[in-house]
Amino acid sequence: MNTRLHGTGLTLGYDRRVIAEDLDVAVPDGSFTVIVGPNACGKSTLLRALARVLRPKAGELVLDGAALATWPARRLARTLGLLAQSSIAPDGITVADLVARGRYPHQGLLRQWSAEDERVVAGSMAATGVADLAGREVDELSGGQRQRVWIAMALAQQTPILLLDEPTTYLDIAHQIEVLDLCAALHEQGRTVVAVLHDLNHAARYATHLIAMRGGRIVAEGAPGEVVTAALVREVFGLACRVIDDPETGTPLVVPAARRRA
């Protein structure tokens, strides 16, 4: 397995609180890797470490053969894109202006809006289906539209690797699928995509590589067809279930066990 982005012996945490210890992780090149696990298992923490938002307390992350910590910030931002969970759209900003901010790592004081910037921003809005919204204010959009705008911004960064922290949270089911289809399309175009998802069935359907975490450890990883079993779901989520084939895609589908009836 080839991997541009991997880490060994990672200890992750905030201040004095340790979330994950002695973690080894590798993102296969060209994969759609999805990290799943129960709340507070450390999946977002791992993603933030991969994006270098959070520096590991121990261990080392490597990108393209060089320690992630030594990458210059702007060069890193041209290689790794991050859709953060906590992003705030500035008051009154338009869709086109927000997407244009994704060009920041390609710009400078005297190179604020090149012809390429313009082309890439237009292309990113077209690819995410928000071109028609270009002049609208981000505050006015629906949750699904807004999330597509944020993805367009990350896309405008033109990075070969894209990290998405819970891109479907707070969206209704139709918009969740819309966003995941978009992620799958971006993956098919050749990007390596890493996403943290809550929904195991979504993960099983869209991922090419699944990483299941519990209590700061990676419990299992691999192709969803091999990883997602009733035993694993019980181990990771503590949920009794059956795993059947998804009638649409043939990928594993987790069906929680019914409450026992008298």
Place this chain on the structure above:
Amino acid sequence: MSFVRTGGVSLRYRPRAIVCTALLAVAAVALAVVMIGSGEFRLTPAEVLRTLAGDGAPADAFIVRQIRLPRAAAALAVGAALGLAGAIFQSLTRNPLGSPDFIGLSSGAATGVLAAIVLFGAGSAAAAGGAVAGALAAGALIYALTGRHGAHGQRLVLVGVGITAILTGVNGYLLTEARIEDAARAVLWLTGSLDGRDWADTGPLLAALAVLVPAVLLGCARPLRMLEMGDDAAHGLGVPVGRVRVALLAAAVLLVALAAAAAGPVAFVALTAPQLARRLTRTPGPNLLPSLCMGAALLTAADLLGQRAFPGHQLPAGVVTGLVGGGYLIWLLITQRRTGRL
């Protein structure tokens, strides 16, 4: 957004923001010229400009250059510094209340002045030094208490409110301990006044502006705009978040400290200037330069009003900005509450 592109150079701008900024700058200078020409010894704006250019009557030259120009320059410089610092703080905290008035810097400057006057019987130069020391110490304390990760958002505002409350108590104690003439002198200082300011008072601030304004506008304005989307998003775009924030906080604290040294803690300019500038330019983002020009225009207008509004009485600029700014704050709270943003 418009842009110009020639060769490898491309610049992006909003025509409205540029026009507003230019108009504000012209307004600030025009107000200063009117201020220089007004008073018991009246001069027309044309005479003022001629005198400033160096060919006025000798008597005019003395009054303009020695007495009125330093005061007008102090108004412009203090207003500009507060406007810029306010815009930086409000942008970093993403909160209109994240202004030096509320986060303890003004109170720190006041404590410094009071300590200098009351405890050490300092003259005005040493009192100015006390203002700088007090504001810098308050800034360092806020930074230490909010920590590496927390120097933003609600946390900075809340810590600042706590520090303000403590320092208000300290300031009250110092005033009660003061001899009556010291107390009177200190109170005048604490109101924020431009009366009798000369070049020695404003020199340090002018020097700081000459260095910090280009440094902030050229070096930090673009990263600051990215920071408004949140630390993680800015980080993802390649902004060295920690370094940018410390540099901006240091610049803003220094500007507030030196402004307080030049004129005392003038209230509410740092709070209102960025808000008014943003409403005028209708541009999202920190609006650094428009806020700077707005601050200069506001304080110059306030000082002109204080000098001339009530013939025979002079109001310190800080009283005028307090009255007008306080009213504005209430209006802000009411309207923001209605739109559910505060």
